[in-house]
Every structure is written in C-alpha cells, then in structure tokens.
Amino acid sequence: MASLISCPHCGTRPKEEFSIKGDATRMRPSPQAPAEVWHKFVFIRDNPKGRHKEFWHHVLGCRRWLVVERDTLTHEVYGVTDAQQALKAGEAVE
Amino acid sequence: MTGSRLSSGGLVDRSRSLSFTFDGKTLSGYEGDTLASALIANDQLLVGRSFKYHRPRGILTAGSAEPNALVTLGRGGRTEPNTRATVAELYQGLEARSQNRWPSLEWDVGSLNSLLSPFLGAGFYYKTFMWPKAFWEKVYEPFIRMAAGLGRLEMEADPDRYEKAWAHCDLLVVGAGPAGLMAALTAGRAGLRVILADEDFRLGGSLLPSMASVDGAKAADFAATTVAELQSLGNVTLMPRTTVFGWYDDMVFGAVEKVQKHVAVPSHDRPVERLWRIHAHHAVLATGAIERPLVFGGNDKPGIMTASATSTYVNRYGVSPGDRVAVFTNGGTGYRTAQDLVSAGIQVTAIVDTRAGADDRVPDGVRVVRSAGVVDTQGRKRLGSIIVERAGFEEEIACDALAMSGGWTPTIHLACQRGAKPVWSEEKQVFLAPDSDPRLTLAGAANGLETLAEALADGAAKAFAVLAKLERTASGTDVPAVEEARSSVHSPVWYVGGARSKAFVDYQNDVHVKDLALAQREAYSSVELSKRYTTSGMATDQGKIANQNATGIIAAMRGISPGEVGLSTYRPFYTPVSLGVIAGTSRDEHGRPVRRSPLHAWAEKNGATFVEAGLWYRSSYFLKPGEKTWREACDREVLNVRANAGLCDVSTLGKIEVKGPDAAEFLNRLYCNAMLKLPVGKARYGLMLREDGMVHDDGTVSRLAEDHFFLTTTTAMAAEVLSHMEYYAQTQWPDLDVTMVSVSDQWAQMAIAGPKSRAILSKIVDADLSEEGFPFLAAREVMLKGGLAARLFRISFSGELAYELAVPAGYGEAVADLVMSAGAEHGICAYGLEALNVLRIEKGHVTHAELNGTVTPDDAGFGKMMAMQKPDFVGKQLSSRFGLTAADRLQLVGLKPVDPKNDIRTGAHLLKEGAKPSMANDQGIVTSNCFSPTLQHPIALALLKSGRERMGETIVVFDRLRGDEFPAVVCSPVFVDPENAKLKGEPARPARPAQKEAAE
Known part of the structure; x- marks a missing residue:
C-alpha cells in the first residue's frame, strides 16, 4: 500500500489520514436492476492483481471521497481524483 | 589471559573517565567507549549465557549485528532488556546486568542443558511436547515459558517521552x-x-x-x-x-x-x-x-570474535581482547587484523588460513599455518587454546583470543x-x-x-x-587517494570440516550445523522451512550473522549453489525498535484522548459518577446523600422523571447539519422512512439501513428550513454515519446539491423529560410551549429569555412529555444551571445514562444493543416505517430478500420473569420449555435488561424467533456461564404507557397489551 497519497485538494499526505472503502468501479445499480445485479453489487468483490481503482476517504483532511488508482502488486499510485468531480464531469469510474 | 586497555591509541577520550556497573561490579571506561569495549578493557569477556544451552558467551562483533553480548540496561521503568553491549554508548552511571543465567553469570544452573543437548536438537519441542495433550497447559507450557526468553520485561511504566x-x-x-x-x-x-x-x-x-x-x-x-x-x-x-x-x-x-x-x-x-x-x-x-564468523567446532567461546571487531576494539577503542591472539581466516581481512594487533604491540600466536596460498603481507615474526582449519577450542568461560588440523595432523595452539574472518556479507x-x-x-x-x-x-x-x-x-x-x-x-x-596494504579476496568456507564439538551458525538461538543437517534430512530443506524448523535467523539479530553461512551450508549439504537456496525474506525492522518509540506520543491520554461533554462541569457539580463510553465520559448516575449504590440513584432518577422532571446530558449524540436544494431528496434516499415531505419545524425518527438491508443507525431528523436539516446519530456511530453520508453524496448521487458537516462539538444538548418539563421550560424559553403552540415533534429555533438563540425539539426517548434543548456549547453549563434552578420548584433532578437506559427499556425503545448489525427494521418492530413506495433508498432492494422477510426471524419482544426475584441478564439465550440447550434449539437472546422501578420487577428486551407471534408464551432464560435457568413470559416490549398518553403530559392509562409503535 502506498505511504503517501497526493490529495487533489490537500497535497501529498500520509496514508494514515485516509480510510479505504474498496472497489471504485462498482457503482450502485439502478433501483430497477434485477436482484442478481444488486447481490453482486453488495456482496461480490474481485481481488485484482495489478491496476485497481479504489474509493479513499480523506477523513482527517478535506473529507472528500477520492478515487485512487493504484497497483496492488507494486503499490505504485497512478492517479488520485476527486470522485464527485470526476463523476459530474461524466468520467465514468471504470 | 587478559583483555585490557592499551596504553595509547583509539578515539576514546582518555581524559574523561566514566564509571559504570556490570552485575553490580563497579568498572570504568572512557567517553567514546561502547559498553562492550569498556567490558573488554576490564577483562570482562564473559558477558552472557546462550539462549538454549546456556553456554558462556562473550562479544562477537563491534556493531549492531551482535548476537551474543545482550545485556539489560537501566533499572525500574527505564529497564531495557536484550540491549547489544556493542552499540550501547557508555555513560557515567550506566548499570548493566547479564541475562539468562541463574544464580549468576559464573555459575549457571541452566548450563546443564548443554549435557542434555543430544536430546535438544532442532524440532525437539515439536516432537516431544505433542503428548499427552492434557500436559500442555499445565506442565509443558509453564515450564517452557519459565526457561524461555533472554532478558526479562519490566512491568513498571516507562517514565520517558x-x-x-x-x-x-x-x-x-x-x-x-x-x-x-x-x-x-x-x-x-x-x-x-x-x-x-x-x-x-x-x-x-x-x-x-x-x-x-x-x-x-x-x-x-x-x-x-x-x-x-x-x-x-x-x-x-x-x-x-x-x-x-x-x-x-x-x-x-x-x-x-x-x-x-x-x-x-x-x-x-x-x-x-x-x-x-x-x-x-x-x-x-x-x-x-557484515563480517561473517567461520563455522568451526567450539566457535562460540568468549574471546572468539570477528577479525574486524578485533581491529575495531584495538584501533578505535584502544582495548585488546587478549595478550596472545590467534587469527583464523579465509581471506585478507585476517592478515590486516594481524597487522593491527602487531602494530598495537599485541602478540599474534598464529594465522590459520584455510587457503593454500595468498599474497597478503604477513606481519614480521608471525607464523602462518596454511591449508588448515580450527576443529575445536579449549577453555570453559574463556578461550584457552585452539586445535588446528592440517593434512590430518592436529596441533594445539595456545591463545586467549581468536580473530576469525569468514568474509563479508x-x-x-x-x-x-x-x-x-x-x-x-x-x-x-x-x-x-x-x-x-x-x-x-x-x-x-x-x-x-x-x-x-x-x-x-x-x-x-x-x-x-x-x-x-x-x-x-x-x-x-x-575522490581522495588511499594508501592501504593490499588485501586478498576471501574464498568462501561455509563450514570448516572435522568439527569435534558444536559449530554454531546462529549464536543467539544456539543453532549449530547438525541442526541444519537434521532439517535437510527431515525434508525441511527450503531455506524458509529450515529457518523455521531450526530457528536459525530468527533471533533478535534476524540472521545478520547466521543467514549467509546457513545458506552456504544448506547449499553444500544439498549439492547446489547458494544462489539456488536463496535467503529468507528481509523485513523491517533492520534492528530492534522499542515499542515506546512506535507508540510515540500516543500513550495514556494522548493515545486515548478523553472527550468531555460541554455539560461535564454541570454534571460534576451535580454529583455525577462518570462512565467511559468510547472516548466520552458520560454521566452515569447522580448519587444523593444517603444513597450508596448506583441502583438507588438510578431508581430514584427514573421515578422522578416519570413523576416530575429530569435533565439528562445528551450532548454526546452525533449531530450533523445538512443543507442544500437537494437536502430533502438526499435524506429521503438515505433513510428507509419518508423524509421528503417532513414539514419545516418538525422532527421525525429515522432509520438508516446498510445496502444489505440491516439497520445501520437511528436518530432524529429535524427540518429547520426548506433546505436545512439537522440530524442526530447515536453516540458511537457519529463519525461512521457522517462518512456514510459523504460517501453517498459524493460518489453515488454526485448530482445532488447537498452539503453536510458535523456539529457534534458545537452544541450542548440536554433532554428535559417528565410531566413538569413544559412548566419548567416555559420559564426559560420565550415561546408558546402549549400543546398547540409546540406540539409533539415540533422542532425549531427559539429564543431563551435573556436573548440566547437555541434549538428546541419536542422528542422523547423516555416516553414522557419531553424536550431536547440545544444551545451553543459554550453556553451549555449556564443554561443547564438555569434549567435546574427553574425546575427546582417542580422537583427536577439530574439523571444519567443508567436512568436513561431504564426509561427507554421500559418504553421498548431500541439502541445498538438491539440494532446489532443483524437486525432489520421489521425485526425491531419498525416494519411499517419502511417507505417501500419510495423509488429508492439505501437498503431497499436487498430488504425484500427471502432471508430478510422470513417468518422465523428474531423479533424484538419484552420479557418478564415468572418469579420477580429472577434477574434476566443480557446475553442469556432463550429456549422452549423442556428443550435441551443446544444451538439447534436456540430461540434467541436477551439484548437489554434492567430492574423497572416503575413496575417494581426485572424486565428485559430480547430478540426471539417469530417473537411477535409468541406473546404470552412462557420461555426459558438460559445462561450457563452465570448459572441462570428460569422461566419468563414473552410480552410487548413496551412495558410502560403503551397508549403513549404520557407523551402529552397526561397521566398514564392502565396498561393493556399493545403493538409496539415507532418511537415517535
């Protein structure tokens, strides 16, 4: 895991300031989606090796939810974006 | 046979003498010494006993890789066991003690283990203490624990920062x-x-x-x-x-x-x-x-150290480990050390070289034995001589120290x-x-x-x-020019053949060559398995001395290259790090800060006894003169709230402001019940679910303006709920225009409950508090007489006519004082968490004791609150899964003991009458219990299979841990005022069985 995260709002900060929610590519299905889809959203998670996007919450900083793209193998961080800004700009979190 | 201080030389300050003690004996050294160099100067080469065989051990190195010279420094809370004497800087008054010996370093009973060593090989413990199984806890483990470990831990707190x-x-x-x-x-x-x-x-x-x-x-x-x-x-x-x-x-x-x-x-x-x-x-x-030792028979006697350590002691510290020093080497380092010794005037008795020839310069007059090896050493607590074997012939060479060099890692x-x-x-x-x-x-x-x-x-x-x-x-x-004697490269010798006694690889864990051989024979041949089977490399030096030699030896035994064997994994820390420095300032109150409510001083004045709830100190009960137990205070407080009025500090609840044009829509999606049409000026009880359909938290939602809400969470979930809300607002519904912030610390909040609460507040609040003017669930900003803006909510956790009054935190104590003096004529009392809990159990109101993460709204009796007609809310979709709607789910019920003398205790299980206690027969659990002063008998809340269908059934309360087994009757969880008449300040009507209603 990374030691430092470059928060787009607060700058480079130690990882202890953040909490991690997990997979950022799983978005809430539509309310009409079948039960199977909801089941997968709530309970099923991959454990990917390599590039992975995760939701990180800057709990002890700006309190923004960020999307951290990192490599689960090398721990390299490829990018950190503000989740809401990215989503509103229409950038699908995939 | 002496280690001594040389008459000159070294980087120590001979003008600054320092006195210190070793095992109580007063010795002296100089500034610039380490404890190890000072011990050598005082001819104290026996420093400790080894871990397993209790063999006498000395000083092997002059640096942080030291495996042998481990001592305990300091006393009291500053005691530091297992400190390497080789890196401990000497200071005036230093106190050092040797370890792992009893009764003394010189006479150690544990050294009898050496006689048993044929039976104590690698894996001995694994193989021996397997049976009989019953012996483990009572016999083997206490015995092994007593014998194990080097330094002893001091239980006194560390006074340092x-x-x-x-x-x-x-x-x-x-x-x-x-x-x-x-x-x-x-x-x-x-x-x-x-x-x-x-x-x-x-x-x-x-x-x-x-x-x-x-x-x-x-x-x-x-x-x-x-x-x-x-x-x-x-x-x-x-x-x-x-x-x-x-x-x-x-x-x-x-x-x-x-x-x-x-x-x-x-x-x-x-x-x-x-x-x-x-x-x-x-x-x-x-x-x-790091210079490697050579692995030969008897290579662990005090007086044997690495060549570079010998040079360091002589050249840097101006001390000599002996009068007659032998050198055993497979490369140029040994010759350089021999030269250093000769230059310092110390006799070198021989250089034993494993190689046939080398072009290193031999100091004048020093004998070199080539193509030779040391196969054994003599001497008990100090090296006396070495046995050198060359071409089948053995020779004993007297020496009181040996400098060995196996090459560099x-x-x-x-x-x-x-x-x-x-x-x-x-x-x-x-x-x-x-x-x-x-x-x-x-x-x-x-x-x-x-x-x-x-x-x-x-x-x-x-x-x-x-x-x-x-x-x-x-x-x-x-790059500066260097003038230095030429030095030949080392040609590795992982193991010197022909050892006549134990040849140690890992000194600290007493692992010798035969242990490694056993591991190979017993198929623990991978380097990681060999390590764990023999414990080679697992001591506090983490294999700095042992690992390279162990890999070389295993490679030789298996007939492969050391590269194929590999090394075990390197991990932090490079050298041992104290737990104190890892904790840093996070200890005591800094590691677990105390949170005090803005009403803390008010509570203290009123005689509160506090209880820790998470980081919070909450007032638990308020003893009056003559009251001896918490129960006496609690019972009085409950009855007084039901009869008159009470003030309880609820400032620790999480408080969150939510604002924005989409605030109502946001909360409507967040809570399982309807929030969209909550009128301005009104409060509503709300339940938040998780996506899996279980209750996440409960609290109240008050609408202060069209686009402005104020919500409360439970004390424990305050931080978690805010993160949960921010997650949904920012990542799942990014288009909603809504913001939120915690204001938990900004408001002092007090519950004023009881039939007299309206009368009391009317003296303070500049507003019409009549049933029409400020009805149940009213929530708005009010002015206090005197001009302080406050928030008043007519909500009730006790079931009484009740209000919650919130004022800016800094005014909390003054306003609480004011309420108490205004309430004096109405008999107001301060009440604490214990009374609050009894009041809510009597009313069947749930807390996280019931909402334990496995409970759905319907389980808790809130099924009708769920607004399933809403297009979406968190937890909606999974709430309709079969398992969450099954008829035999655990449902909230009340319990009364058949015999009022029986106290139903939280954690007890429920069984059908006559059923054998078993997991299969388990009917549910007791979640909360108290003595009801209102009803004058014990009551409890429980989660019971199909509970709501079982009103009136007699069930067995079973708790083997505490020896309880008695019958109780299943009843409504609402024990007091099921008609909710008291909410309006009216006297309660006689109770009759009623369906539990939502807390509002």
Whole structure:
C-alpha cells in the first residue's frame, strides 16, 4: 500500500489520514436492476492483481471521497481524483 | 589471559573517565567507549549465557549485528532488556546486568542443558511436547515459558517521552562510512538537501578503525574533516545515532533516532527516542557489510570474535581482547587484523588460513599455518587454546583470543524489504541487491565492493548519478587517494570440516550445523522451512550473522549453489525498535484522548459518577446523600422523571447539519422512512439501513428550513454515519446539491423529560410551549429569555412529555444551571445514562444493543416505517430478500420473569420449555435488561424467533456461564404507557397489551 497519497485538494499526505472503502468501479445499480445485479453489487468483490481503482476517504483532511488508482502488486499510485468531480464531469469510474 | 586497555591509541577520550556497573561490579571506561569495549578493557569477556544451552558467551562483533553480548540496561521503568553491549554508548552511571543465567553469570544452573543437548536438537519441542495433550497447559507450557526468553520485561511504566517526526530531503544517505560520507559530500556541495543517517554515535563507519591513509591523513581524521565540512553546510542534516530501519512505499524511510539513550537521567524536555519518517526523492544505501564468523567446532567461546571487531576494539577503542591472539581466516581481512594487533604491540600466536596460498603481507615474526582449519577450542568461560588440523595432523595452539574472518556479507536489507529478491553473485560469492527502483542505489561495501578506495569512489559516483538525474551541476569533488596494504579476496568456507564439538551458525538461538543437517534430512530443506524448523535467523539479530553461512551450508549439504537456496525474506525492522518509540506520543491520554461533554462541569457539580463510553465520559448516575449504590440513584432518577422532571446530558449524540436544494431528496434516499415531505419545524425518527438491508443507525431528523436539516446519530456511530453520508453524496448521487458537516462539538444538548418539563421550560424559553403552540415533534429555533438563540425539539426517548434543548456549547453549563434552578420548584433532578437506559427499556425503545448489525427494521418492530413506495433508498432492494422477510426471524419482544426475584441478564439465550440447550434449539437472546422501578420487577428486551407471534408464551432464560435457568413470559416490549398518553403530559392509562409503535 502506498505511504503517501497526493490529495487533489490537500497535497501529498500520509496514508494514515485516509480510510479505504474498496472497489471504485462498482457503482450502485439502478433501483430497477434485477436482484442478481444488486447481490453482486453488495456482496461480490474481485481481488485484482495489478491496476485497481479504489474509493479513499480523506477523513482527517478535506473529507472528500477520492478515487485512487493504484497497483496492488507494486503499490505504485497512478492517479488520485476527486470522485464527485470526476463523476459530474461524466468520467465514468471504470 | 587478559583483555585490557592499551596504553595509547583509539578515539576514546582518555581524559574523561566514566564509571559504570556490570552485575553490580563497579568498572570504568572512557567517553567514546561502547559498553562492550569498556567490558573488554576490564577483562570482562564473559558477558552472557546462550539462549538454549546456556553456554558462556562473550562479544562477537563491534556493531549492531551482535548476537551474543545482550545485556539489560537501566533499572525500574527505564529497564531495557536484550540491549547489544556493542552499540550501547557508555555513560557515567550506566548499570548493566547479564541475562539468562541463574544464580549468576559464573555459575549457571541452566548450563546443564548443554549435557542434555543430544536430546535438544532442532524440532525437539515439536516432537516431544505433542503428548499427552492434557500436559500442555499445565506442565509443558509453564515450564517452557519459565526457561524461555533472554532478558526479562519490566512491568513498571516507562517514565520517558518519545515522539515522531517527518523529514524531507532530496537525497537520503544511509550509513556514514567511506561511501556514505563521499555521497553526502558530493551531493551536499552541489546544494542538494541531504540527510546523512548512521546508527553509530560517531560518524565514519569503517574509516574509524582503519589504519589506511586517506588524502595523506589518518582515515579517522579524514572522516572527522569530512563530517566537519558536512556540518558547515546548511543544506545537509547529519543524523548520528539514527538507524534507518525500513524502506516503505513512495520513498518513505523509517528511522529511529536515539536522542537521549546515552545519558543516565534523560531531560524531560526532549524525547529519549524519535521515530522519523523520511521522505526522500533519492536514496543511497551505504550500509556497508557484515563480517561473517567461520563455522568451526567450539566457535562460540568468549574471546572468539570477528577479525574486524578485533581491529575495531584495538584501533578505535584502544582495548585488546587478549595478550596472545590467534587469527583464523579465509581471506585478507585476517592478515590486516594481524597487522593491527602487531602494530598495537599485541602478540599474534598464529594465522590459520584455510587457503593454500595468498599474497597478503604477513606481519614480521608471525607464523602462518596454511591449508588448515580450527576443529575445536579449549577453555570453559574463556578461550584457552585452539586445535588446528592440517593434512590430518592436529596441533594445539595456545591463545586467549581468536580473530576469525569468514568474509563479508553486503548489508542489503533495506533494498530487499519491499519484495525484491537478492541476487547471487557467483563471482563475489555474495548476495547483492537487485535493481528494483531507480531512486535507490547502493554504494561501497553494500554494493559488493571490497576496498576503501573503491568505496570512496563509488559513494561519489552514486551521488553524481543522482545529481545528473536532477539535472544539477556538480562542483568537483575529487575522490581522495588511499594508501592501504593490499588485501586478498576471501574464498568462501561455509563450514570448516572435522568439527569435534558444536559449530554454531546462529549464536543467539544456539543453532549449530547438525541442526541444519537434521532439517535437510527431515525434508525441511527450503531455506524458509529450515529457518523455521531450526530457528536459525530468527533471533533478535534476524540472521545478520547466521543467514549467509546457513545458506552456504544448506547449499553444500544439498549439492547446489547458494544462489539456488536463496535467503529468507528481509523485513523491517533492520534492528530492534522499542515499542515506546512506535507508540510515540500516543500513550495514556494522548493515545486515548478523553472527550468531555460541554455539560461535564454541570454534571460534576451535580454529583455525577462518570462512565467511559468510547472516548466520552458520560454521566452515569447522580448519587444523593444517603444513597450508596448506583441502583438507588438510578431508581430514584427514573421515578422522578416519570413523576416530575429530569435533565439528562445528551450532548454526546452525533449531530450533523445538512443543507442544500437537494437536502430533502438526499435524506429521503438515505433513510428507509419518508423524509421528503417532513414539514419545516418538525422532527421525525429515522432509520438508516446498510445496502444489505440491516439497520445501520437511528436518530432524529429535524427540518429547520426548506433546505436545512439537522440530524442526530447515536453516540458511537457519529463519525461512521457522517462518512456514510459523504460517501453517498459524493460518489453515488454526485448530482445532488447537498452539503453536510458535523456539529457534534458545537452544541450542548440536554433532554428535559417528565410531566413538569413544559412548566419548567416555559420559564426559560420565550415561546408558546402549549400543546398547540409546540406540539409533539415540533422542532425549531427559539429564543431563551435573556436573548440566547437555541434549538428546541419536542422528542422523547423516555416516553414522557419531553424536550431536547440545544444551545451553543459554550453556553451549555449556564443554561443547564438555569434549567435546574427553574425546575427546582417542580422537583427536577439530574439523571444519567443508567436512568436513561431504564426509561427507554421500559418504553421498548431500541439502541445498538438491539440494532446489532443483524437486525432489520421489521425485526425491531419498525416494519411499517419502511417507505417501500419510495423509488429508492439505501437498503431497499436487498430488504425484500427471502432471508430478510422470513417468518422465523428474531423479533424484538419484552420479557418478564415468572418469579420477580429472577434477574434476566443480557446475553442469556432463550429456549422452549423442556428443550435441551443446544444451538439447534436456540430461540434467541436477551439484548437489554434492567430492574423497572416503575413496575417494581426485572424486565428485559430480547430478540426471539417469530417473537411477535409468541406473546404470552412462557420461555426459558438460559445462561450457563452465570448459572441462570428460569422461566419468563414473552410480552410487548413496551412495558410502560403503551397508549403513549404520557407523551402529552397526561397521566398514564392502565396498561393493556399493545403493538409496539415507532418511537415517535
């Protein structure tokens, strides 16, 4: 895991300031989606090796939810974006 | 047969004598000594007993890899066991004690283990203590625990301070030997921000004991000059006594600085140790190399040490480990040490060389025995002679010390801590660090280089490379010229054949060659398995001395290359780090800060007894004169609230402001019940679910304006709920225009409950509080008489006519005082958490005792609250799964004991009458219980299978832990005022069975 995260709002900060929610590519299905889809959203998670996007919450900083793209193998961080800004700009979190 | 102080020489300050004690004996040394060098000066070469066989052990090294000379320093709370004497800086008044011996270091009963050693081989414990099984807990474990361990832990609290800090630099240089100094100098002169860290208290590394000349000066003087120049550069930070112990992601290094470990009584103004996290853009590891012992019979006697350690003691500290020293070597290092000894006037009795020939210069008059090996040693607590075997003939050579050299192992720990595997160099016969990150390079001996000249040049070159990457121009730093006697390379000998007694590989864990052989025979041949089976490399030195030899020996036994065997994984920490410095300032109240409510002083004045709830101190009950137990106070408070009025501090509830045009829509999706049409000026009880359909938290939602809501959470979930809300607002519904902020600390909030509460508040609040003017669930901003803006909510947890009054935190105490004095004529009392809990159990209101993460709204009796007609809310979709709607789910019920003398206790299980206690027969659990002062008998809330269909059934309360087994009757969870008449301040009507209603 990374030691430092470059928060787009607060700058480079130690990882202890953040909490991690997990997979950022799983978005809430539509309310009409079948039960199977909801089941997968709530309970099923991959454990990917390599590039992975995760939701990180800057709990002890700006309190923004960020999307951290990192490599689960090398721990390299490829990018950190503000989740809401990215989503509103229409950038699908995939 | 003496270790002694030489008449001259060394870098110790002979004008500053320091006295210290070892096992109570007063000894003296000089400033600049380590404890080890001072012990040698006092001829104390027996320092400790070994871990398993209790063999006499001395000093093996002069550095941080020391496996033998472990002592306990200090006393009381400052006691530090397992300290390496070789790195403990001597100070006036130092107290050291030997370890792992009883009754004394000289006479140790545990050494009988040596006689049993044929039975104590590797895996002995695994094989022996398997049976009989019943013996483990009572016999084997206590016995092994008594015998195990080296130093003893002191239970007294550590009186010293520790702290943590961050540092930032362009270049971190680890190690201040020749390579490190040159790297720091080159980068420092070019203007880079440089940190140079070294574990030693004196910077210079191998230059300090070196007899070479550098730039025409003594090596140690060259080091001092270089350090002085570095010190003068504002962009260079020197960190002596600082061990860089770990390399972490993103070029963050962990280091521990010993700030005041070299003084008897540390100043309280500074920490004794400091944990550094150093963020470096580049790093040069100039961590040197560790000299290996040779593995031969009897290689652990006090007086036997590595050749470089011998040279260090003689040249740096001006002490001699003996009068007649033998040298055993497989390379040039042994000859250099022999020369150092002869130069200091110490007799060298022989150089035993495993090789047939070498071109090293032999000091005049010293005998060399070539193609030979030491096969055994004589002497008990001190080396007396060595048995040398050459071409089948044995010879005993008298000596009181032996300097051995098995070659050098580059210190590559840091470079391999992040998963990169060491690479075997067939040419150099050592493991080298792989290239795993362009920002980290190794220089000098750590890079496999052997001579001083190479190390100096490599350090400068590695710094130049960093400068080039940063596109910085380097001002010329010439690599100094070195004059040094030629030294031949080592030709590895992992194991000296023909051993006639134990040949130790891992000294600290008493692992010898036969243990490794046993591991191979028993198929624990992978290096990781061999390590764990024999414990080789598992001691506090983490294999610094043992691992390379163990790999070589295993390779020889298996007939493969050491490269194929490999090394076990390198992990932080490089050397042991104290738990104190890892905790840093996070201890006592700093590790677990106390949160006090804004009404804390009010509660204290009113005689509160406090209870810790998470970090909070909450008022638990308020003892009156004459009351002896919490129950007496609690019962009185409950009855007084039901009859008159009470004030309870509820400031610890989480409080969150939500604002924005989409605030209502947001909360409507967040809560399972309807929030969209909540009128302005009204409050509503709300339940938040998780996506899996279980209740997440409950609280109240008040609409203060069209676009402005105020919500409360439970005390424990305050932080979690805010994160949960921010997650949905920012990542799942990013288009909603809504913001939220915690205001938990901004408001003091008090519940004023009881039939007289309206009368009391009317004296204070400048508003119409009549049933029409401020009805149940009204919520709005009000002015207090006197002009303070406050928020008033007509909500009730007790079931009584009740209000919650919120004022800015700073006014809390004054307003609470005011309410108490206004309420005096109405008989108001302060009530605490205990009474609050009884009041809510009597009303069947749930808390997290019931909402335990496995409970759906319907389980808790809130099924009708769920607004399933809403298009979406968190938890809606999974709420309709079969398992969550099954008829036999655990549902909230009340319980009354058949015999009122029986106390139903939380945690007890429920069984059908006559059913055998078993998991299959389990019907549910008791979640909350109390004695009801209103009803005058014990009551309880429980989660019971199909509970709502079982009203009136007699059920067995079963608790084997506490010996309870008695019948109780299932009833409605609402024990008091099921008609909710009291909410309006009317007297309660006689109770009759009623369906539990939502708390509103």
